[in-house]
Amino acid sequence: xxxxxxxxxxxxxxxxxxxxxxxxxxxxxxxxxxxxxxxxxxxxxxxxxxxxxxxxxxxxxxxxxxxxxxxxxxxxxxxxxxxxxxxxxxxxxxxxxxxxxxxxxxxxxxxxxxxxxxxxxxxxxxxxxxxxxxxxxxxxxxxxxxxxxxxxxxxxxxxxxxxxxxxxxxxxxxxxxxxxxxxxxxxxxxxxxxxxxxxxxxxxxxxxxxxxxxxxxxxxxxxxxxxxxxxxxxxxxxxxxxxxxxxxxx
Numbered sequence: 054x055x056x057x058x059x060x061x062x063x064x065x066x067x068x069x070x071x072x073x074x075x076x077x078x079x080x081x082x083x084x085x086x087x088x089x090x091x092x093x094x095x096x097x098x099x100x101x102x103x104x105x106x107x108x109x110x111x112x113x114x115x116x117x118x119x120x121x122x123x124x125x126x127x128x129x130x131x132x133x134x135x136x137x138x139x140x141x142x143x144x145x146x147x148x149x150x151x152x153x154x155x156x157x158x159x160x161x162x163x164x165x166x167x168x169x170x171x172x173x174x175x176x177x178x179x180x181x182x183x184x185x186x187x188x189x190x191x192x193x194x195x196x197x198x199x200x201x202x203x204x205x206x207x208x209x210x211x212x213x214x215x216x217x218x219x220x221x222x223x224x225x226x227x228x229x230x231x232x233x234x235x236x237x238x239x240x241x242x243x244x245x246x247x248x249x250x251x252x253x254x255x256x257x258x259x260x261x262x263x264x265x266x267x268x269x270x271x272x273x274x275x276x277x278x279x280x281x282x283x284x285x286x287x288x289x290x291x292x293x294x295x296x297x298x299x300x301x302x303x
Contacts, residue, residue, distance in 0.1 A: 055174065056093050056214035056290065059203045062100025062184070063220040064280050065131065073101060074134055083138035085286035090144045090179050093290070094170065094206055098199045099184035102131040112186065113160070113195040121186045121194055125152050132183045145178050151185040151197050158190040162197065162205050171210070204264040208271050215273060216289040217261055218280025223297030224262060233298040236266050265299040274300035
């Protein structure tokens with residue numbers, strides 16, 4: 054049973070850029086993941102490490118080789134911090150950098166060499182991916198969000214558990230988390246679903262919802278949950294339904 058878990062950059066970093074990486078949260082996430090790392094693909098957001106340089110260089114609207122390099126190097130540093138924390142928690146994990154294994158077309162994943170990921174899973178190694186810059190067949194280069202990675206990998210690997218952790222309790226309407234969201238609910242909630250706190254070049258909560266509704270259309274449900282609450286990652290990895298379920302009515 055393959056599971057795909059994403060931890061948002063808002064959990065691991067201060068997206069305003071004032072604190073950078075939040076080491077105590079990185080280590081907590083690693084400890085919670087270590088309770089059940091088997092058959093797990095872990096994706097993390099770029100947080101301040103990716104969004105701030107991307108905004109500074111005008112990515113993805115403006116093609117900038119320097120901007121691509123600086124942004125990629127920044128998200129790799131965050132990836133390394135989480136990789137080291139996972140190793141400290143006893144998890145065998147290896148990094149998978151999207152820049153090196155996928156291409157986009159119009160901002161959407163066009164091709165993705167996932168064979169190393171499937172082999173890692175076979176060998177008991179947890180693949181660790183992250184939001185990244187990527188080459189785009191039509192636009193030169195673009196940004197692939199962790200949320201788009203989750204949606205693509207969940208379909209490609211036919212994941213049975215898919216969860217996206219952020220810093221709120223799910224999809225909120227009037228300050229309260231919705232138990233579930235289907236595509237038919239969009240007209241009544243879309244005005245309340247916006248971006249994220251701090252700098253975000255990948256769409257915030259609306260971007261998450263769009264990706265997971267597309268995944269639901271393919272028959273794979275997912276959860277949006279609050280990963281900043283200690284213990285919630287453990288609960289999700291055990292298959293508990295918390296937060297907002299994103300699904301398709303049969």
